[in-house]
Amino acid sequence: MEDFVALLKTLSEARGPSGFEDEVREIVIKEMEPYVDEVLVDRWGNVIGVKRGASEVRAMVAAHMDEIGLVVDHVEKEGFLRFRPIGGWNEVTLLGQRVWVRTQDGRWVRGVVGVTPPHVTPSGHEREAPEMKDLYIDVGARSREEAEKMGISVGSVAVLERELAVLNGRVATGKAFDDRVGLAVMLYTLRQLGDLPVTLYAVATVQEEVGLRGAQIAADRIAPHYAVALDTTIAADVPGVGERLHVTKLGAGPAIKVIDGGRGGLFIAHPGLRDHIVKIAREAGIPHQLEVLYGGTTDAMAIAFRREGVPAAAISIPTRYVHSPVELVDLSDALNASRLLKQVLEKTTPAAVEKFLERRVK
Known part of the structure; x- marks a missing residue:
């Protein structure tokens, strides 16, 4: 095995x-x-x-x-990446996940899918599921120009970052x-x-x-x-x-x-x-x-x-x-x-x- x-x-x-x-x-x-x-x-x-x-x-x-993956369709002036799905996603599974983003020259850089803290979520909206259009990836860039210097632009793709783990000696997850x-x-x-x-x-x-x-x-x-x-x-x-x-x-x-x-x-x-x-x-x-x-x-x-x-x-x-x-x-x-x-x-x-x-x- x-x-x-x-x-x-x-x-x-x-x-x-x-x-x-x-x-x-x-x-x-x-x-x-x-x-x-x-x-x-x-x-x-x-x-x-x-x-x-x-x-x-x-x-x-x-x-x-x-x-399944994601493709960047817009880079905001603050450096956040908006994206569309490649394949079938349930948006809920993306919240708070770490991702790999592929640069235009083929390198991969880390990012995270942002999630709004409960402290600033409007009352009554805490349990609402987000739509894909409202999600974004944060790669630590402070501006669109900085994201572009990292090699990220419209058309960059992304996948989840996750290591395989074995549970109870017989079940694998990843x-x-x-x-x-x-x-x-x-x-x-x-x-x-x-x-x-x-x-x-x-x-x-x-x-x-x-x-x-x-x-x-x-x-x-x-x-x-x-x-x-x-x-x-x-x-x-x-x-x-x-x-x-x-x-x-x-x-x-x-x-x-x-x-x-x-x-x-x-x-x-x-x-x-x-x-x-x-x-x-x-x-x-x-x-x-x-x-x-x-x-x-x-x-x-x-x-x-x-x-x-x-x-x-x-x-x-x-x-x-x-x-x-x-x-x-x-x-x-x-x-x-x-x-x-x-x-x-x-x-x-x-x-x-x-x-x-x-x-x-x-």
């Missing part, structure tokens, strides 16, 4: 908002190179590791590198587990793989949080015969939430997606591939749960509807407090997700692909 935690720590603490995944990309390339035959980086920055197998059948595994935990599962699995019956394309994608952009480009290039996305899913097994709305539970194993959906519509995992993964999990004795999530989706949706269509599914890591500074995962769920992915890649032969693709109208 220690080597997985070390990998997750390196990935989660790296800074990589959508469109600016450079720091994460360098880690991924370094981690991939010893375990694949070739590493490619496409025009938009997706990292593609190719591990050649015994056939020309192509399997694609995708996990995204980007995290920022950007969505989807650095999926990325860690993919990279950790590469370390365990031997010979494969198909050729594997392990893809670390860009810009998932703003529309599944990188996965679309990579899938068009690879034209996979089947694909599996690795991502987080909601674990709302917390006080105040009814059991039906938990979606998944921490510690009950990785989730095999049945359906999910967001503003772009519903994604239904390919039934043949989904059942194939469930069967493998059962036969291998890997704890797992089925996932029905109404709200949010993964790279699987983008991959599924490229070219002639790609059978796609997702293995999800249950995560509490998604899109916050304190995302939380049970490490056993992540390690079991790696075990399951390894089994799927090793047992999905060309004949198996043909079998789960058989869909007859009766």
Whole structure:
């Protein structure tokens, strides 16, 4: 477990908002190179590791590198930075947080999201949730000119500053587990793989949080015969939430997606591939749960509807407090997700692909 935690720590603490995944990309390339035959980086920055197998059948595994972030849209004359969201935020989670702000020459400087002290909050407004437009970042600059000398201007991006911590020896918490935990599962699995019956394309994608952009480009290039996305899913097994709305539970194993959906519509995992993964999990004795999530989706949706269509599914890591500074995962769920992915890649032969693709109208 220690080597997985070390990998997750390196990935989660790296800074990589959508469109600016450079720091994460360098880690991924370094981690991939010893375990694949070739590493490619496409025009938009997706990292593609190719591990050649015994056939020309192509399997694609995708996990995204980007995290939600902020972009400066105005620098006030006093030096405070106003910003807009990159990806889906709940404004409440930003109050009083420390952040990293990227300068125009690629350096990162610290800042904080300011919060009004209770002493000067107007009576009756103490419990009001702020709107994004009313928040600001304080980098210690005394003027717009000083902020600009620091390298900060309109277009500078920011992410949360947070170190990974392990709770009770088995649960990890930190920022950007969505989807650095999926990325860690993919990279950790590469370390365990031997010979494969198909050729594997392990893809670390860009810009998932703003529309599944990188996965679309990579899938068009690879034209996979089947694909599996690795991502987080909601674990709302917390006080105040009814059991039906938990979606998944921490510690009950990785989730095999049945359906999910967001503003772009519903994604239904390919039934043949989904059942194939469930069967493998059962036969291998890997704890797992089925996932029905109404709200949010993964790279699987983008991959599924490229070219002639790609059978796609997702293995999800249950995560509490998604899109916050304190995302939380049970490490056993992540390690079991790696075990399951390894089994799927090793047992999905060309004949198996043909079998789960058989869909007859009766």
